[in-house]
Amino acid sequence: MYSEQVMDHFMNPRNMGEIPDADGAGEVGNPTCGDIMRITLRIEENRIVDAKFKTFGCAAAIASSSMATELIRGKTLDEAWAVTNRAVVEALEGLPPQKLHCSVLAEEGIHKAIDDYRARHGMPTANGG
Amino acid sequence: MNSMTDRRSRPVYMDHAATTPVRPEVVEEMLPCFSERFGNPSSIYALAREARVTLEKARGQVATAIGARPEEIFFTSGGTEADNWAIKGVAAANKKKGDHIVTSSIEHHAVLHACRALEKQGYRVTYLPVDEFGRVDPAAVEEAITDKTILVSVMAANNEIGTIQPVAAIAKVAHDRGVPLHTDAVQAIGAIPIDVDSMGIDLLALSAHKFGGPKGTGALYVRRGTRIGTFMDGGAQERGRRAGTENVPGIVGLGRAIELATAEMPQKAPRLAAMRDRLIQGLLETIPDTRLNGHPSERLANNVNVAFRYVEGESILLMLDALGIAASTGSACTSASLEPSHVLTACGLPPEHAHGSLRLTLGPRNTEEDVDYVLSVLPRVIERLRKMSPLSPERYA
Numbered sequence: 095m096y097s098e099q100v101m102d103h104f105m106n107p108r109n110m111g112e113i114p115d116a117d118g119a120g121e122v123g124n125p126t127c128g129d130i131m132r133i134t135l136r137i138e139e140n141r142i143v144d145a146k147f148k149t150f151g152c153a154a155a156i157a158s159s160s161m162a163t164e165l166i167r168g169k170t171l172d173e174a175w176a177v178t179n180r181a182v183v184e185a186l187e188g189l190p191p192q193k194l195h196c197s198v199l200a201e202e203g204i205h206k207a208i209d210d211y212r213a214r215h216g217m218p219t220a221n222g223g
Numbered sequence: 224m225n226s227m228t229d230r231r232s233r234p235v236y237m238d239h240a241a242t243t244p245v246r247p248e249v250v251e252e253m254l255p256c257f258s259e260r261f262g263n264p265s266s267i268y269a270l271a272r273e274a275r276v277t278l279e280k281a282r283g284q285v286a287t288a289i290g291a292r293p294e295e296i297f298f299t300s301g302g303t304e305a306d307n308w309a310i311k312g313v314a315a316a317n318k319k320k321g322d323h324i325v326t327s328s329i330e331h332h333a334v335l336h337a338c339r340a341l342e343k344q345g346y347r348v349t350y351l352p353v354d355e356f357g358r359v360d361p362a363a364v365e366e367a368i369t370d371k372t373i374l375v376s377v378m379a380a381n382n383e384i385g386t387i388q389p390v391a392a393i394a395k396v397a398h399d400r401g402v403p404l405h406t407d408a409v410q411a412i413g414a415i416p417i418d419v420d421s422m423g424i425d426l427l428a429l430s431a432h433k434f435g436g437p438k439g440t441g442a443l444y445v446r447r448g449t450r451i452g453t454f455m456d457g458g459a460q461e462r463g464r465r466a467g468t469e470n471v472p473g474i475v476g477l478g479r480a481i482e483l484a485t486a487e488m489p490q491k492a493p494r495l496a497a498m499r500d501r502l503i504q505g506l507l508e509t510i511p512d513t514r515l516n517g518h519p520s521e522r523l524a525n526n527v528n529v530a531f532r533y534v535e536g537e538s539i540l541l542m543l544d545a546l547g548i549a550a551s552t553g554s555a556c557t558s559a560s561l562e563p564s565h566v567l568t569a570c571g572l573p574p575e576h577a578h579g580s581l582r583l584t585l586g587p588r589n590t591e592e593d594v595d596y597v598l599s600v601l602p603r604v605i606e607r608l609r610k611m612s613p614l615s616p617e618r619y620a
Contacts (some may be wrong), residue, residue, distance in 0.1 A: 096541075104538070105545060110611055125575030125614065128535050128554060128563065132613035148613035152537035152554070156611060 096153060097187035103157035108164050111146045118214070120206025123199050129155050133163065133203040137211055142166050142174050147203075154193035161185050162200035171208050177201070234547040235593045239433075239525055239586035240382050240410060241551060245476065246435040252479045253437065256472035264469055265460065274471050281478025285442050288485040289408075289427060290418035297443045297461045298474050302409040302430030305443035306333035308454035308465070309405040309426040313374045314341050315452035321371035325349045325402075327359045328569040329386075330378055333428075334407055335565070338376075347371075356518035357386035357570050365396040375404050379411035379427075383553055383566040383582060384517030385526025387415060394423030403449055409433055409441075413484030414492070414523050425449050429481070431473065436480030440473030487587075495585050496524040498594050502583060503527055505598040510605050512616060516553075516567060516580060525585040528553075530567070530576045531605050533614040539581050542604045548597060553580040575614075 096104070116134035123129040129151040136144035145167050147159035162182050166174040179197035183189050189197060209219040236244075262271035264278050279293070286293045299305045314324065326338055328350045338348045349367045353359055359377050368375070375397040380387045394404040403425035408417055413434035419427060427444040431437055443465075445451055457466025507513055512532040531539070536552025543550050553564030554577070562568075563577035572580075583597065 101541075104541065107611065112613075121613065125578070126573075128574070128578040130613055148611060150533060150612040150614050151535050153541050155535075156538060 095190060099187040100154060100157040103160040104153040107156055107160040109146045109160060112148055113144055113146050118207040118211030120203050120210055122202045122206055129199055131159050131199050131203045133207040135207045135211060141170050154189050154196040157186055158182050158196040158200040162204055166204055174204060175208055177204065235596055236549045237583040237585060237589065238549045238551050240584035242432050243435050243586055245437050246480060246483065248483060249436055249476045249479045253472040253476040256475050264471060277475050278469055278471055281474045284478035284482045288481040289444060290420050291444050295444055295447055297445060297465050298469060299441045299443055299465065300439055301441040302428050303333040305428030305441050306407050307337045308443050309428060310334060310337040310376060312451040312454050314346055316450040317373035321373040323347045323369055323371040324374045325364055325367045325372055326376040327351045327353060329353050329357055329381055329566045331382055331407055334376055353569050355571050357381055357384050358518060359388055361389055361392040361396050364393050368400045368402055372402050375402055378407040380415060380523050381566060382410045383564055384528045385523035386518045387521045391422045398423055410523060412481060413488055419444060431477035431480055434480055434484040437473050437476040440470055440477045491587055492524040498585055498589060499524060499527055501594055502597065506601060509602045527583040529581055530572060531579045532576060533612045534579045534605060534608040536578055536580055538608050539604060546600050551582040554578040
């Protein structure tokens with residue numbers, strides 16, 4: 095059902111945990127649907143120097159969070175913003191159709207964490223806040 | 224954490240409610256039916272008569288196992304067909320009498336979706352709630368019955384949580400109002416004693432592969448005199464009520480399997496129950512924020528169903544699989560929908576707890592060592608997943 099990449103990132107998740115006093119944090123999903131993802135970022139000079147995740151959810155949700163944090167580490171905020179759910183799916187060598195929403199959740203989590211950082215620094219955010 | 228990927232030399236299969244291995248004695252009895260005694264039971268030469276004899280022997284074995292008469296047993300392609308036939312067949316045959324069916328909210332989808340299909344045709348269905356342990360109250364059945372009710376359908380034992388229903392009491396209230404009772408006994412056969420007469424069962428669905436028989440074979444018991452329509456049109460097999468050349472090897476396997484399962488039940492059930500109780504106690508004691516789903520005592524001897532908070536079921540299953548343990552969950556994440564188990568939510572479990580449910584169903588091949596192994600690795604799996612989870616006791620305090 096799952097690709098080797100998904101199983102690898104599920105069994106050996108990268109960047110699992112929470113950054114204390116993170117510069118940006120975002121949480122998406124809800125427990126009723128069985129998925130919650132929390133992304134925390136360390137940001138220096140507009141660049142993501144560290145990203146961590148905590149996820150309640152299925153293997154696809156955990157693997158998507160792990161891969162998404164891998165993809166955005168070292169990127170500028172604009173570059174990280176442009177990492178789409180499609181990019182996460184491709185890096186994972188595919189997800190079953192009913193699990194694609196897990197990759198969408200990862201993209202949303204990253205956006206929310208970046209927006210949190212921007213809002214704290216008086217920068218314009220995606221939702222105009 | 225290499226210990227998470229260590230496989231055991233022998234896998235631990237604890238998903239017997241999903242299916243069971245076919246017993247060697249059953250395979251042995253089936254084998255000659257494929258290429259030696261392969262005749263079509265409807266033909267008239269000697270080879271066919273042999274097939275007819277084995278078919279009728281199996282019918283007798285099934286009848287004996289549930290206290291029925293052979294002519295009340297109709298072979299089907301499995302439990303799902305038997306449930307569909309019972310519900311849709313009784314509905315079709317009683318159209319003039321009424322249009323109302325009473326069932327429970329924790330039935331197998333074979334029953335629930337058959338009822339939903341009838342609703343689309345204009346029938347009305349009452350889906351009775353259950354208590355926190357998954358039990359249907361016979362008094363609620365009594366209240367739900369109207370003069371338009373044509374069938375009550377309540378399962379003998381639940382496939383997810385193993386709760387045993389008060390079928391005899393439900394049958395009595397149904398009969399008092401002249402309504403027949405159907406029961407989905409797919410999980411109950413070979414697990415608890417079933418006697419259609421003393422329990423007042425009018426229709427009963429069973430499936431061979433749940434008790435050591437082959438997949439794709441089941442039966443519907445129909446009490447003599449019960450009004451029911453034909454479900455499969457075609458030839459005159461099964462006395463004209465279920466067309467199609469009989470699956471002779473499967474039916475022979477069903478007959479042998481049900482005979483063995485019911486004969487061995489008195490010895491096997493206590494052993495399974497002891498392993499079940501050790502698993503339940505062990506898990507509740509060693510893993511915090513864990514609860515038992517289903518009834519504490521009125522449950523199948525082989526069923527363990529627990530909910531671990533803050534983690535999700537599919538993740539648990541995949542980690543257990545990596546450790547060589549086959550189990551099941553009521554989480555949505557194993558299906559296409561986002562809804563967790565309808566059974567657990569009907570018992571009042573909030574969806575976020577239902578997502579963390581794990582079902583272990585034991586079988587005769589499981590050993591005390593299997594129980595020890597599960598009890599030794601499961602706490603580590605849950606701890607590992609909880610470390611990954613943003614949910615915590617503080618958050619839900």
